[in-house]
Structures are given as structure tokens and as C-alpha cells.
Amino acid sequence: MASFNKVIIAGNLTRDPELRYTPKGTAVARITLAVNRTWKNESGESMEEVSFVDVDVWGRQAEVIGQYMKKGRPLLVEGRLKQDTWEDKNTKQKQSKLKVVLETFSFIDSNRGGGEGGDAPAAPRPRPAAAPSSAPAPESGDAEPPHDDDVPF
Numbered sequence: 001m002a003s004f005n006k007v008i009i010a011g012n013l014t015r016d017p018e019l020r021y022t023p024k025g026t027a028v029a030r031i032t033l034a035v036n037r038t039w040k041n042e043s044g045e046s047m048e049e050v051s052f053v054d055v056d057v058w059g060r061q062a063e064v065i066g067q068y069m070k071k072g073r074p075l076l077v078e079g080r081l082k083q084d085t086w087e088d089k090n091t092k093q094k095q096s097k098l099k100v101v102l103e104t105f106s107f108i109d110s111n112r113g114g115g116e117g118g119d120a121p122a123a124p125r126p127r128p129a130a131a132p133s134s135a136p137a138p139e140s141g142d143a144e145p146p147h148d149d150d151v152p153f
Contacts (some may be wrong), residue, residue, distance in 0.1 A: 005081055006078070006079075006080060007077070007078065007080060007081055007100050008076070008077070008078050008110060009033060009035055009053060009076075009077050010033075010035070010074065010075070010077070011034050011035035011036070011053065011074070011075065012033065012034050012073065012074050012075075013031055013032070013033060013034075013070065013071050013072060013073050013075060014032040014033070014034050014052060014071065015031075015071050015133075016069075016070055016071050017029045017030070017031045017057075017062075017065050017066045017069055018030045018031075019062060019063065019065075019066035026052065026059060026091055027056065027058070027059055027060070027062040027063045027066070027150045028056065028057070028058055028062055029056075029057040029061075029062035029063075029065050029066050030054065030055070030056060030057075031054075031055045031057065031065065031069070031075075032052055032053065032054050032055070033053045033055060033075065033077065033122050034050050034051075034052055035052075035053055035120030035131040036048060036049070036050050037049045037051070037103050042105075053098065053099070053100055054097070054099040054100070055077055055079065055100045055101075056082075056099060056100070056101050056102065057090050057100050057102045057106055057143070058101075058102070061102060061104075065105065068107065069107075074108040075105060075106075075107065075108060076105060076106040076107075076108050077100060077102055077104075077105050078102070078103050078104045078105065079100040079102040079103045079104075079149070080100070080101050080103060081098055081099070081100060082098075082099055082101045083096055083097070083098050083099075084096065084097050084099060084110065092133070104110070104139045112122075
């Protein structure tokens with residue numbers, strides 16, 4: 001049977017990233033995202049639900065997130081689900097938790113204050129590679145340059 005394991009979520013950090021290093025020197029960051037869902041119930045009253053999602057980040061991405069992200073800042077995460085299982089030390093019961101292992105991410109709203117981490121420096125924005133264009137280049141003054149909005153994807 002085929003399987004597919006992909007998660008895309010956007011939310012706000014619930015605390016500053018916990019950045020640590022393995023004995024071999026690999027960076028590991030643990031973050032938790034608060035993801036909000038709003039809807040209207042049958043009577044038209046606005047309702048809200050918050051889910052907290054734990055995310056593990058490895059390598060250079062962990063260092064970047066540890067450097068630029070603070071509590072309250074928004075982040076878009078792509079990754080995969082992973083189930084951790086362990087035995088509780090006190091009750092000897094088997095425990096498990098579903099978390100996300102980050103594969104890629106995008107800063108959201110990195111050039112604005114937002115959240116408690118508003119004083120963090122703006123993160124560098126990746127620039128897409130310029131693709132050769134078959135259309136002629138506009139002459140100066142003919143058209144406005146394309147608007148660069150803050151859409152992270």
C-alpha cells in the first residue's frame with residue numbers, strides 16, 4: 001500500500017526555540033507552533049480552537065530558526081509526521097506523541113514587528129533564480145516593476 005506523509009502548517013511560536021547540539025555537533029531545535037482555527041457555530045457565534053504542534057528542526061535550519069525566531073513570531077513549516085513512543089518512568093505505561101519533523105520553512109511577515117519577537121532582525125529573504133524570459137524586456141517608463149508582496153509561497 002502506498003503512503004504519503006506531508007504536513008504544511010503556519011502558526012506562531014509559543015516560546016523561544018530551544019537550540020541544542022548532539023554530541024557529534026548537529027544542531028537540534030525544538031519549537032511549538034500555535035495554530036488557530038476560527039469558525040461560526042450554528043447560532044452564528046464566532047468560535048476559535050487552538051492546536052499546539054511540536055516541531056523538531058535539524059542542522060543549519062535549526063540554527064537559523066534559533067537565531068531569527070522568538071516567541072510570538074509567525075512561521076510556515078513543511079515537514080513530515082513522526083510518532084515518538086516511550087515508557088513513562090513513573091507508571092511504566094507506554095506513551096506516544098505525534099510531532100512534525102521540519103523539512104523546509106518560510107519566515108512569515110519577517111519585515112514587520114509582529115508578536116513579542118518584533119525586535120528580532122529581519123531575516124534575509126531568499127531570491128528565486130532568474131529564469132530566462134522569451135518576452136522582450138519593457139522599456140524604461142513603460143511599466144511599473146512587479147509588486148513584491150509578502151506571500152511566503
